[in-house]
Amino acid sequence: MARTTWPSCPSCGEANVEVLHEASPDADRTDATLRCKTCDQVFKDVLEKQPTQAQVSAVISEGSQSRSTSLDVPAEDPIAVDDELYADGRRLLVTAVERDDGRRVDEAHPDDLGTVWCKTFDRVELPVAVNQGRKTWSDEIQAQPEARFFVGDEMKLEGVDVEIHSIKTDDGIIHDGEARARDIVRLYGWTEYRETEEENW
C-alpha cells in the first residue's frame, strides 16, 4: 500500500508535506497531522492509501496438471497474453486472459480481469527426433526458455552422441544458425552411427 495524492497545505497551497502523525497507520483511510515543508504550517487532513497490488484469479498449468490460485499483480498494469508473471518464485507465461464478463481478450486491466491462464515457464520441453541409421527415434529434453540451440550442437541422448542438423521453429525449419528454446517446436539430430554406416556403403 502506498499513499496516493498528498493534501495541499491550507496556508500556501503547496503539496509538499510530511506526516507528523497518523491516527490509524494501517487503515486505508486515516486522519493525519501534517506539516507543510514549504511554510511550516501544521494541519490536519485525511490520507488515503491506494493498493499497489491487485489480486487476480489464475489457473496455472504445469505439464498436464492445472491448479486454481490467486496472483498478486501490479494494480496499474494491464495483463496481456504472452506477458510473464512471477508467483512463488516460479516464472509464468500468460496464455489466455478472460475479463470479468467472461470474454476472452488479448489484455485486461486487473480491475476488469476475470481469470488469467498461465503456464509455468521455468523450463520448456523440446522434442528431439533422431536419425540413427535407418531408424528414427524421439526423445525430449528440457531447457531454459532463453537457452539457445545451434545447428551443429552435440548432445548425449539415450546414451548416444547426437548432432543437431535442423531446428523447427514457429517460423519454419532452420538448417543453419540458432533458435531460442521458447521458439523451438522440434530439434532434428543424427548420430555418429549414421555417418559411419554411410561411410561403409
Ligand SMILES: [Zn+2]
Ligand atoms: Zn504551506
